[in-house]
Amino acid sequence: MNSPIGMLYDHIRPEERLLIDAARRRSVKIQLHNSQRLYLNAAQFNHREPFEDVVLQRCVSYFRSVNLSAVLESRGVKVINSSRISSVCGNKLLATIALAEAGVPTPKTAVAFSIESALQALDEIKYPAVLKPIIGSWGRLVAILKDAESAKAILEDRENMFPLYQVYYIQEMVRRPPRDIRCFVVGDTVVAAIYRYAPKNEWRTNTARGGRVEKCEVTPQTEELALKAARVFGEGVYGVDMMEGEEGLTVHEVNHTTEFRNTVPATGVDIPGLIIDYAVDMVRR
Numbered sequence: 001m002n003s004p005i006g007m008l009y010d011h012i013r014p015e016e017r018l019l020i021d022a023a024r025r026r027s028v029k030i031q032l033h034n035s036q037r038l039y040l041n042a043a044q045f046n047h048r049e050p051f052e053d054v055v056l057q058r059c060v061s062y063f064r065s066v067n068l069s070a071v072l073e074s075r076g077v078k079v080i081n082s083s084r085i086s087s088v089c090g091n092k093l094l095a096t097i098a099l100a101e102a103g104v105p106t107p108k109t110a111v112a113f114s115i116e117s118a119l120q121a122l123d124e125i126k127y128p129a130v131l132k133p134i135i136g137s138w139g140r141l142v143a144i145l146k147d148a149e150s151a152k153a154i155l156e157d158r159e160n161m162f163p164l165y166q167v168y169y170i171q172e173m174v175r176r177p178p179r180d181i182r183c184f185v186v187g188d189t190v191v192a193a194i195y196r197y198a199p200k201n202e203w204r205t206n207t208a209r210g211g212r213v214e215k216c217e218v219t220p221q222t223e224e225l226a227l228k229a230a231r232v233f234g235e236g237v238y239g240v241d242m243m244e245g246e247e248g249l250t251v252h253e254v255n256h257t258t259e260f261r262n263t264v265p266a267t268g269v270d271i272p273g274l275i276i277d278y279a280v281d282m283v284r285r
């Protein structure tokens with residue numbers, strides 16, 4: 001019998017159920033920790049919630065994930081993915097900087113902190129462009145800026161929101177087919193890839209917005225790029241998203257708590273099983 005592994009969560013999505021099933025099939029004991037039902041020793045405080053040596057971090061919330069993982073790591077727990085990986089991957093600006101520094105092709109991006117300077121950046125990036133919250137997922141608040149008038153209106157709206165939404169992350173709109181490619185990386189292997197097709201009347205390909213999934217053959221090119229992008233952040237479990245631009249493939253996002261409910265039936269690859277195997281292997285290391 002293997003040592004137990006842990007899993008932190010805030011919502012049990014189909015992914016978390018699939019991970020629990022995969023662990024059961026392998027007779028691996030998986031201890032579940034509801035992040036909303038625990039408190040932890042951060043400094044000079046005696047409460048010691050017991051944790052396993054290796055814990056899968058599956059919180060949907062970026063803030064919960066990063067902060068909770070940091071506390072566990074301070075106690076010697078190995079967290080997949082680590083708080084450092086999650087903090088960088090989950091912040092689109094930090095991730096873009098890291099990818100660009102490592103020479104991974106990524107869309108042209110500017111950051112601005114006022115409407116006026118955002119409009120100046122847009123003059124250089126050219127319309128249409130894309131505005132994104134630096135922290136967020138499922139395509140939420142990812143908007144096309146078609147021209148200066150609509151950009152101004154959208155930016156003005158953001159001025160009434162939480163300060164996070166006033167960090168204006170502005171990206172060139174990549175000319176691509178109505179799909180993108182997601183490569184699943186577990187450790188040092190690309191285990192599967194899918195195309196995500198945008199649904200009708202939608203340009204974003206997120207499956208949370210109804211995007212359709214199709215198997216994508218992993219080519220030497222996508223494999224190399226996915227591994228290069230993953231290595232920028234360190235060994236872990238990732239969903240590397242890339243677009244087929246006119247000048248080649250470009251990586252726009254590296255997901256650190258990736259969803260795979262649609263990928264398993266589309267590809268026939270047991271991604272949850274591979275993640276459990278990876279975690280068990282981590283216990284032995």
Ligand SMILES: Nc1ncnc2c1ncn2[C@@H]1O[C@H](COP(=O)(O)OP(=O)(O)O)[C@@H](O)[C@H]1O
Nearest residue numbers: 136137138139140171172173174204205206253
């Ligand atoms: N620069 C871009 N050019 C064209 N389409 C984009 C661009 N950036 C994002 N998209 C589309 O919008 C979707 C959501 O953007 P993404 O950066 O992945 O944010 P999220 O974290 O919300 O998924 C992507 O899956 C892609 O379909």
Ligand SMILES: [Mg+2]
Nearest residue numbers: 138139241253
């Ligand atoms: Mg995305």
